Amino acid sequence: MNLEDIRENYKKFDDWKIEKLATEEADSLRPEVVDILKSEIKKRNLNHSLINSVDSLTKKITDKDLNQYYEILKNHPCPKCKSKKQKINATFVGQVISIFVITNYDKSIRIACSDCLDIMHKKANIKSLLLGWWGIPWGPINTIRSLIFNFNMKKYNRTESQNEILVDFIIDNVGIMERAKTEPEKLTDFIIRINNTI
Numbered sequence: 001m002n003l004e005d006i007r008e009n010y011k012k013f014d015d016w017k018i019e020k021l022a023t024e025e026a027d028s029l030r031p032e033v034v035d036i037l038k039s040e041i042k043k044r045n046l047n048h049s050l051i052n053s054v055d056s057l058t059k060k061i062t063d064k065d066l067n068q069y070y071e072i073l074k075n076h077p078c079p080k081c082k083s084k085k086q087k088i089n090a091t092f093v094g095q096v097i098s099i100f101v102i103t104n105y106d107k108s109i110r111i112a113c114s115d116c117l118d119i120m121h122k123k124a125n126i127k128s129l130l131l132g133w134w135g136i137p138w139g140p141i142n143t144i145r146s147l148i149f150n151f152n153m154k155k156y157n158r159t160e161s162q163n164e165i166l167v168d169f170i171i172d173n174v175g176i177m178e179r180a181k182t183e184p185e186k187l188t189d190f191i192i193r194i195n196n197t198i
C-alpha cells in the first residue's frame with residue numbers, strides 16, 4: 001500500500017481507531033505513516049496528548065520517563081474501588097476452570113490497590129476450588145498449582161519496593177501512560193479492560 005492509500009484509509013478511520021493507534025500501536029508503524037497519523041490527529045482537533053503518546057511510543061523510554069510514569073501509576077486512583085487511600089500495585093492471578101474434560105489454567109495481570117488485589121486473589125482461589133478441581137487429571141493438579149502461585153504472587157499486592165510487574169506494564173504501554181498525564185480517566189478505562197481479560 002502506498003502512502004497516499006494509507007492517508008486515504010486513515011481519513012476513514014473512526015476517532016477511537018485513531019486514538020488506539022496513537023496510544024497503543026504507533027511503535028509498529030513506519031516513520032512516514034507516523035507522520036500521517038499525527039497530521040490526522042491535528043486535522044481532527046483530537047486531544048493534543050495523543051501526539052505526545054505517539055512520540056512516547058516512537059522514541060526510546062528513558063529512566064526519567066519511567067520514574068515519572070511509575071509515580072503517576074502508583075498514585076492513580078484504584079480502578080476497582082476508586083479509592084486513592086492505597087497505592088496502586090500489580091500482580092498475576094492464577095485461576096483454574098474445568099469444563100468437561102478440558103481444564104483451563106490462566107494467569108493474568110491485575111492492577112489495583114492492595115486490598116482489591118487481595119480480593120482478586122481470594123476470588124480466583126474460590127473459583128478454582130469450585131470450578132477447577134474436578135477435571136481429571138489436570139483439575140486437581142492445576143488447582144493446587146494455582147493456589148501456590150497465588151500465594152506467592154500475593155507479595156506483590158503490598159510491595160513497598162519497586163514492583164517489577166508494574167514496571168513491565170509501563171514499558172509495554174508508554175503511549176497510555178503519556179496520555180494519562182492529561183487524561184487520567186483513559187488510564188482507568190485501559191486498566192479496567194486489562195483487569196477484565198482472562
Ligand SMILES: [Zn+2]
Nearest residue numbers: 078081113116
Ligand atoms: Zn481498590
